[in-house]
Amino acid sequence: MRFLVMGCGGIGGIVAAHLFEAGLDTVAVTTNAQIAGATRANGFQLLGDGGARVVAGEATVELPVGLFDFVLLATQPPEVESAARAALPLLAPNGAIVCFQNGLCEERVAKIVGIDRTIGAVVAWGGSMPEPGVYERTASGGFTIGRLDGTKDERLSALSQALEPVGPVEITGNLTGKRWSKLAINCAITSLGAIGGDRLGALLQHRFVRRLALEIMTEAVRVAQREAVRLDKVSGTFDLEWMALTDSDRIASGSSSLVAKHALLMAVGFRYRRMRSSMLGAIERGRTPAVDFLNGEVVDRARLYGIAAPVNATVRDLVWSLSRREATPSMATLRALSEGLLAVTPAA
Numbered sequence: 001m002r003f004l005v006m007g008c009g010g011i012g013g014i015v016a017a018h019l020f021e022a023g024l025d026t027v028a029v030t031t032n033a034q035i036a037g038a039t040r041a042n043g044f045q046l047l048g049d050g051g052a053r054v055v056a057g058e059a060t061v062e063l064p065v066g067l068f069d070f071v072l073l074a075t076q077p078p079e080v081e082s083a084a085r086a087a088l089p090l091l092a093p094n095g096a097i098v099c100f101q102n103g104l105c106e107e108r109v110a111k112i113v114g115i116d117r118t119i120g121a122v123v124a125w126g127g128s129m130p131e132p133g134v135y136e137r138t139a140s141g142g143f144t145i146g147r148l149d150g151t152k153d154e155r156l157s158a159l160s161q162a163l164e165p166v167g168p169v170e171i172t173g174n175l176t177g178k179r180w181s182k183l184a185i186n187c188a189i190t191s192l193g194a195i196g197g198d199r200l201g202a203l204l205q206h207r208f209v210r211r212l213a214l215e216i217m218t219e220a221v222r223v224a225q226r227e228a229v230r231l232d233k234v235s236g237t238f239d240l241e242w243m244a245l246t247d248s249d250r251i252a253s254g255s256s257s258l259v260a261k262h263a264l265l266m267a268v269g270f271r272y273r274r275m276r277s278s279m280l281g282a283i284e285r286g287r288t289p290a291v292d293f294l295n296g297e298v299v300d301r302a303r304l305y306g307i308a309a310p311v312n313a314t315v316r317d318l319v320w321s322l323s324r325r326e327a328t329p330s331m332a333t334l335r336a337l338s339e340g341l342l343a344v345t346p347a348a
Helices: 010-021 033-042 077-090 105-113 154-163 175-196 207-226 247-251 256-271 278-284 295-305 310-323 331-342
Strands: 002-006 025-029 044-047 053-055 068-073 091-099 118-123 126-131 134-139 143-146 169-171
Touching (some): 002 010, 010 126, 010 278, 077 091, 091 154, 118 154, 118 175, 126 278, 143 175, 154 169, 175 331, 207 256, 310 331
Parallel strands (some): 143 169
8 A cells, every 4th residue: 555645744744654664655745845854854753652763754845656545634724625636646546535634624625536535534642743853742542534424445444554553543434423523622622722822731720711612612512413413422532412511501600510521621631731732833833724624614504504603703713813913822812712702601
């Protein structure tokens, strides 16, 4: 099998390094000349993942020749469609393009390459690139892979075997349910991480941040339910329908249910305490944030059903303000967001 990795940021770089390390026929492509130069000179430098080490291999800025059995799309969501179009001529007739992005990118890619050639890979671990060619595993975990139509074939098994060195792999017949659960979580932790400018552990120590996360996830769950999605827990996370705020949660701030939800978020914050928002990294690098693929997706679909999603809408707008340098990522910015929303959102 031949593997083409498109995108060598935190997730793509770690995946590519493991494929190289396993001796698989792999080509890694990046649009960042600094990453290409660093890996050409020093290989892929891994931190916090089985011990610091260097993996022989390099990324290139040029698309390769030949056909590939799997194209692994590890770009940021705003580049996923252009990357899919660029890789399509390199895809073997029975090959598949695999989406590692957060959000609902499989639907977009399937319109370009076909639903039969599209596979989703829900990432349940964290990775960052503190400098070009240097990759840090910030949280343990694996993948959930599947197809939009719920069917399973030999390609999923082959992909599972290739990804096992990175982390445990689950094959699902309910990719949509997994994706929506992860979407709800990412709408909270990724976007709030971008606004707060800190790692997840530090942010979720604050009750008002957990409150915002619960509000964001609740809106996402309501939209998923209107789309008749059967939400499915992603490995290492939680039941999103249980986490959604209820009327009793909003009335009684000390209810056992609400206390349990806050406690679970604190536990998640501790487990993934070193995770840093990829959206924050994009903003710092002057790149387009993926907020339209997360909170924006919830807002747009909520509008179709006549559902209100004011918290996700406000978060989306604030992230764009950060991107335009009209605001600065900080705890003060996050607190101001919370105080502004308290005027329109019932206490919880």
